[in-house]
Amino acid sequence: MTRYTSATPDDRAEMLAAIGVDSVDELFEQIPEPLRLGRPLALPQGLSEAEVYERLAGLAERNADAEEQVCFVGAGMYDHYVPAIVDAITSRSEFLTPYTPYQPEISQGGLQVMFEFQTAMSELTGLPVSNAGLYEGPSSVASAGYLAMGATKRRRFVVSRGLHPHSRETLATYAQGYGAELVEVGLDGGLTDAAALAAAVDAETAAVFLQSPNFLGAVEDVEALGAAAKEHGALLVVACDPITLSVLKPPGEQGADIALGEGQPLGNRLDFGGPSFGFFCATEAQIRRMPGRIAGETEDVDGRRGFVLALQTREQHIRREKATNNICTAQALNALGAMVHLAWLGRHGFRELGELLARRTAYARERLAAVEGVELLHGAPVVREFAVALDAPVEAVLERCAERGIAAGYPLGREYPEHANGLLVAITERRTRAQIDALADALGAAVAAERGAFRSDSDQKAPLSEGAA
């Protein structure tokens, strides 16, 4: 009996007697002897709770988190304020500890939450069908690919370069398995190149993948871009940041067949990237091809309203190799967090949040553009994130800002070599005007310092001024 177990020596003796063996080892004899480990695992011995706490707190201290730094990094995950009621509700054992609601009579809480979540996501995206959530954003994109192949019997995806690099890469990974080909369409002035897109879509195209706002923060004209998909009978898949749906036209009203995205900005903490959740909405036509759990309304034998897992015939535990997706454990608790956050924001608060972000972002964009050595990378409309080009090496500038306690943004160079000096700056309602001003000052000082360093060091470093839009 060590941690979290209860069997005392007396218990053990009674239990072994009831089983009819002399020792627990006997029960393990079904494992062929050579396969029994026969030694302790090469792991440390267990620690007391206080020691584990100190150990983990010690590790946590070596991270610069958004409580410590002023965080302008976004790139798909954002430092929003998660209201206290989210934690209070998601930490209740009744939500925290149960399994997927296979016994609906004693799972009405979780099932109704799913139903409410579906309703909310359906409202946000303007599409009638929502599931109860997938793992996270990029893998949801890949699941949309699988759906599109099933729906169209085609194997070609046309993908905007504005789609999150992680989504594009994940889609490519999955495509190796289910066998699809990816065609990428570039950006122009921050937006998907419409002509190139139209040219790329053909009768073999299963789906067109867009993101709006795209990775560079620019709001795409989804409806215009989607026309090519409609024309060729391809599905239009739109990835979106749910927070921006507070002000942007819902993808469902722009012709999207599927709208999906990373759910973290809704009621989920940053957590170094997870757990969060993916949302996934579609047209009625796709309801029986949807991935993931879906709660549906029904009645009990006495006529009481209730909720159950609906359309389970799509799922792996019923349909096995013919399932529409392999997902089982998803991210129910994270979706609950989102639902509570959305309810807390409410109809008006959600809208106001979007407006606040758009305005502060406009302010920040203008403020930064006025800084010597900082230019806008594109001039397309944005909601809460925008890209600039620096006249200095980005990594060095970021380091200087970090020394002033500011995480200035996400460097674009690795994923967009054409923007080697690009920086993506994200705004949340936590970023005050004073912090934005401080960012502008820090960036200005850092760029100036690096230009100085560059001048005195110019034979060792590459030129810096390419690529600003």
Place this chain on the structure above:
Amino acid sequence: MTRYTSATPDDRAEMLAAIGVDSVDELFEQIPEPLRLGRPLALPQGLSEAEVYERLAGLAERNADAEEQVCFVGAGMYDHYVPAIVDAITSRSEFLTPYTPYQPEISQGGLQVMFEFQTAMSELTGLPVSNAGLYEGPSSVASAGYLAMGATKRRRFVVSRGLHPHSRETLATYAQGYGAELVEVGLDGGLTDAAALAAAVDAETAAVFLQSPNFLGAVEDVEALGAAAKEHGALLVVACDPITLSVLKPPGEQGADIALGEGQPLGNRLDFGGPSFGFFCATEAQIRRMPGRIAGETEDVDGRRGFVLALQTREQHIRREKATNNICTAQALNALGAMVHLAWLGRHGFRELGELLARRTAYARERLAAVEGVELLHGAPVVREFAVALDAPVEAVLERCAERGIAAGYPLGREYPEHANGLLVAITERRTRAQIDALADALGAAVAAERGAFRSDSDQKAPLSEGAA
């Protein structure tokens, strides 16, 4: 409608119509006009949740807490590790938000917790009756005084100087009200002066107040000291640190009529001094004079076991001016924290904790005594806290240790001028051997530095070497 309220303009209109008034102002007309404020309160306007969080987090950052400093300060409140299940349980709304359990049918949770808590405290103190908790330690001492006056019809308290200074002062404050006289008995070699005590107790003495371990950490021989009380028919009141009851003889077995104390070390965080709780146990004879709530066992109409508030006839809401105490709202949630902590420690863990503390404390005491310029203030037996005398000004030494991230202890000088250079050092299971060693090093270095400073500065400072035991 602002924060936390729900009445919309429509609601308001309907409600006012039902009441039959035109405005809420009309309802306030029962307040004479000159007494209506007629202006907004001179307070800031409300803030968003994120802003309140930032504001409070900003204040919190300006405190050096035990997460940041290595804390050897005790003096009645200790930096124990509070297991995570304590927070998980005490933060459940069902425990966090209800009122005192006046409706037992829907308060069985809280009532049973009280009953369990009473059982545990009774076991710890060796006395058959426990209440469900009082405000905190020192005011519990004062409540014992009130009980003793009622029980003995006498008005004189004999108080050991080893009783926590806050308890002595609180008792004195209350005594101004209920009219009692305090006689203090000094310490000798860290322990209550037995002869002086015996001499001080007389036929007018309502109670003798001891603390063990006393404020200097020394374990008193309660039984021997208490003889004088028994002899004169005074009540013996013993204050104790509940953690030390893991290894020390229960006061109930040493003749105490009342055992009480500060409950913080059990499952309660430091919280800059509160909220915590006071525990209060007594002999059967005092059951109808007890202060505070007491849960009792009973049955429902179907014979189910249940719990209710028992002996309410002692209490203010029934007995009013004849009540045994005025307490109403107490510290139920804090007592729950204690109960969960005790259950978690369990019979063996609690004992082991006491042993661990005694051993680490013995190590620390020896380690510090070996430091140049540090002497033991007394040699009496201790469990988890001990006193040393420094050969340098204590405040300056503490400041130097603080600069090294160590809160070295509690300075005795203000409350014990006879120990102007005394320092009280407390050990919890969080204080590792390495930290104790670091304390010894820091103290040694600080004392040495201050002696140097003193030598070069000797005409301005008072001599330092008085009073070491």
Place this chain on the structure above:
Amino acid sequence: MALTETPMQAERARTIYEKSKTGRRAAVLPEAEVPEAPLEELIPANLLRAEPAALPEIAEPEIVRHYNKLSRRNFDLDSGFYPLGSCTMKHNPRLNERVAALPGHARLHPAQDPRRAQGALELMWLLQESLSEICGLPHVSLQPSAGSHGELAGLLLTRAYHADRGETRTKVLAPDTSHGTNPASVTMAGYEVVKVATNERGGVEMDDLRAKIEEDPDQVACLMLTNPNTLGLFDENIEEIAALIHAAGGTLYYDGANLNAVMGHSRPGDMGFDIVHVNLHKSFSQPHGGGGPGAGPIAVSERIEPFLPRPQVVRREGDNGHGPFFDLDLERPKSIGRLRGFQGNFGVFVRSYAYILSLGADGLAEASATAVLNANYLKARLAAGRAGQRLPIAFDRHCMHEFVLSGKPMKKELGLVTLDLAKRLLDFGFHPPTVYFPLLVEEALMVEPTETETKESLDAFADAVEQILAEAESDPEIAKSAPYTTPVRRLDEVKATRRPVVRGEAQ
């Protein structure tokens, strides 16, 4: 087992001790890391405990289950409407729990040097300032741990104030509607209670007050009032009352349990009160915790200030360019002294200050306005139904934040006492109002909805009362045997006091 007996009803209550089994445990402790001397070498054997204290032996999963299951045997504010009069069961914002739990608050040692606790001391000072403005009195001590503790403090302050003037006074006046803590505090503070009658409008009976004062004005130390009082009514004569007491040389004490009615609308200091306690666990949203913790700060007038408890949080102006310094003033020569250890229930201060910051000036005023609106609406809704006849309002005028009904006709006409109604409400999923208080009102039912309730909840409650009264007209036995659906049904409270069993078996 009846098919409809719930698992909760079917499971006999067992204490955690009764779930204990020798050899089980939850905690694992760190290694000693130091020499493991036998205890007897460190502490004399005669001072040591012979056997480990009998605590439960139980593993962590079962501890969590035990208390989680117990929690479900509680009704709480988040379970539904909780109109417990005099208790101000308003919403408890979880933001406050979050900020209270920050390590800078939660792990701050109370003996920390003020130089390293500036944030905590500033917070306390800011709360003092806020309460001072809300109460209309210049000075605040945060020290008292609850309302009753504040009352005791107020009476000790009164005593010290008079003593300082060379006076000894022995009597404290309090209306017959006063809360039980008032007289209990009076006795504990060494005074004698003199009861003052209530007039037909629910206020202090002025003639009686005058008579009680005139009996022996020099003995009148204090008058303790709640305003609005426990009937939920504002005493319109408060200015005259204050004048009378002050003329006699007494202090006027304000039991702030009902402050939630008047925040931002009227201030005790402006009414003439000298000393006020504020229940942070009522008006300022500290969760009640099933019976605490709370805090009962007091606000006082200039003349009472010198006597405030020690220590007092003060703001010292910084010199030569330094910002202000927040300190604990331990001197205070005329102070009544300490009322407790350290500085008070700091964690409660954090929550209440967060609440004040959240609502702000307008929010506080609107909270009170809505509390008053809700109470009057519910009163009107009830009066319009059967309750109008069976459970009439005790004093029929606009109330403030709460109101008191009398079950006298219900008892007479239907044979139902207030307790029956209360118990039957449990089956409808409501917490009943306060019953049998104030004592003045026969079969009293004291209803305080608070501002955080919706109109829908008020309507549903009124409907439930209506339904219970209707049901009782045809079959009063239903309510008399209620409740049916609770984890236990009606409990024998008399037995628990006659033959008290106040602790269980420990293994």
Place this chain on the structure above:
Amino acid sequence: MALTETPMQAERARTIYEKSKTGRRAAVLPEAEVPEAPLEELIPANLLRAEPAALPEIAEPEIVRHYNKLSRRNFDLDSGFYPLGSCTMKHNPRLNERVAALPGHARLHPAQDPRRAQGALELMWLLQESLSEICGLPHVSLQPSAGSHGELAGLLLTRAYHADRGETRTKVLAPDTSHGTNPASVTMAGYEVVKVATNERGGVEMDDLRAKIEEDPDQVACLMLTNPNTLGLFDENIEEIAALIHAAGGTLYYDGANLNAVMGHSRPGDMGFDIVHVNLHKSFSQPHGGGGPGAGPIAVSERIEPFLPRPQVVRREGDNGHGPFFDLDLERPKSIGRLRGFQGNFGVFVRSYAYILSLGADGLAEASATAVLNANYLKARLAAGRAGQRLPIAFDRHCMHEFVLSGKPMKKELGLVTLDLAKRLLDFGFHPPTVYFPLLVEEALMVEPTETETKESLDAFADAVEQILAEAESDPEIAKSAPYTTPVRRLDEVKATRRPVVRGEAQ
């Protein structure tokens, strides 16, 4: 209203939308602080939403109540025994929640520069090392988000491995007892499933396996196995199985859902598996959250390593006196690529690593030993009663951490199907076992008690089954109409799929 209908049953379920009322709100946002331009000046009007999204309008107190009340309509691990087979419903230590919530973890941006995320990366590396040791395989990727994601990863790795060798293989073998995610993953990864039969000892039918391989060995990409399998039985032929698959050139995939049976006792790597997924939400105590989050790290052999997903957490030795540096390796030229955004479900890693630190080497082994003991005991207890006849064990030998009963005789003799028994168990306060899985067993009932249950709980469960069977002998209708005491009674699942209503009205 029946007197015994609980308030929860009586209250019709209403969504939060149905509690919404125009004009209410909870959130208050900060001031903009910047020019408040009309939105149309910032974003073209044709891209803007015309109306605010229809979200509920509701104040905070009612949101809290709504979800708190919903929570009470859930049965959870802390409500009682939850022997849901294949799901490993073990205790969820709250310590893990505490450390996951530290701001250094919870507010760490995933794109933080590795130099400023050394603690997080080291934690991930330490978890990788621990899982590697537990699985007996040298390399670990933490990236997959759940078991099924791990399966997909494993199959993509298999594909990449074969492709790297110039091979294309099309078939993946899996026993008929396999979990639904296995075949679903196979299809999703572009393979075809070939079902392998089960022998009379509950293991892989070797002849069938051989036959399926020999059909076309070059097409065999992989065999997916759970071991112990979903019958709770260890496949004694595993070494031979591994040899056969390896000889054919396939990989051997270990579905780690049942790892909780063998931690510290036997390692998949030693059994010959090439790829293993670990469900951190099963064996490593991540709470299930009502359906996630989880994480499904994979451990692999050397030959699979080059293909692991990107990025991979690596430890680089520090040069000239610096400590090691933890980094994200984004290069990995042969990698299958990303499976998701950023680095994986880090919060889950924190919890699971805390769990491993808490238990340590011995604790993990003892956890598995106790899981096996508990399962065999409960199996014996059931077999000794009516269940021995009515609900016999499907394969009668010692089980590992779980076992599967067949309700076939019960159905035939009492007319009770497994679902009836499950529903009746609800009235006794138990979560039923997994039902109708594995498919192989008629009227299957799959019971996994886990190591964190007490003997008392196992006994009580066995007693309840006994009582239900006894009750059914005299009146089978009771179970057929069960449950009675739950918030809702038996629900019409067919209707929900035939005419799906998957979203509610939004105002």
